[in-house]
Amino acid sequence: MSEEKITPSCNSEDVKAITKRCAESWMKRIRNFAGFLGMILPWIALVGAAFVAHAQPAKIPDDFWATLSISATYYLTPALAGILTTAAVVLMCYKGYDWRDELVTTISGIFGLMIVIFPCGCSAADSKIVGFFQLPIAVSNIIHLTSAVIFFILLAINSLFLFTLGESDTKQKRIRNIIYRV
Numbered sequence: 001m002s003e004e005k006i007t008p009s010c011n012s013e014d015v016k017a018i019t020k021r022c023a024e025s026w027m028k029r030i031r032n033f034a035g036f037l038g039m040i041l042p043w044i045a046l047v048g049a050a051f052v053a054h055a056q057p058a059k060i061p062d063d064f065w066a067t068l069s070i071s072a073t074y075y076l077t078p079a080l081a082g083i084l085t086t087a088a089v090v091l092m093c094y095k096g097y098d099w100r101d102e103l104v105t106t107i108s109g110i111f112g113l114m115i116v117i118f119p120c121g122c123s124a125a126d127s128k129i130v131g132f133f134q135l136p137i138a139v140s141n142i143i144h145l146t147s148a149v150i151f152f153i154l155l156a157i158n159s160l161f162l163f164t165l166g167e168s169d170t171k172q173k174r175i176r177n178i179i180y181r182v
Contacts, residue, residue, distance in 0.1 A: 097165070104158050107150075
């Protein structure tokens with residue numbers, strides 16, 4: 001009794017097609033993950049700040065809720081740093097459909113990290129020296145705000161112009177393009 005191995009016959013074109021489908025599926029998952037992180041960031045940061053406010057009211061400056069910014073939650077909860085760092089790394093590692101995709105997402109990721117590394121100036125900051133590089137808060141604030149503006153502009157460019165590219169003109173693609181633009 002002999003055992004024969006049955007091996008499927010695949011030519012190189014089949015392998016290339018399967019590999020391409022897997023890569024496209026993976027890119028879609030990465031895009032969805034980055035988008036999901038971006039959507040939950042403000043809510044997680046604000047809920048975290050609310051928990052801190054409830055548990056340690058003395059930690060919350062009087063004007064915190066009146067002058068609220070997501071960036072100010074950096075001083076109260078690790079949500080901003082954790083989620084934004086994760087999203088930034090995903091953006092920097094993302095392999096896009098072409099060089100424009102890769103350039104915009106890589107630069108977006110760099111500026112996303114800079115938002116975390118250089119915290120903003122606000123009333124919740126309890127020190128004059130802040131951040132990873134221990135810069136004066138005024139300097140860190142300028143870098144933070146500039147990074148945030150560039151980060152959001154690049155994300156907008158990505159959503160409005162790059163995510164909407166594609167050769168197919170299916171109903172699903174048109175719906176996705178509407179979602180990206182919104």
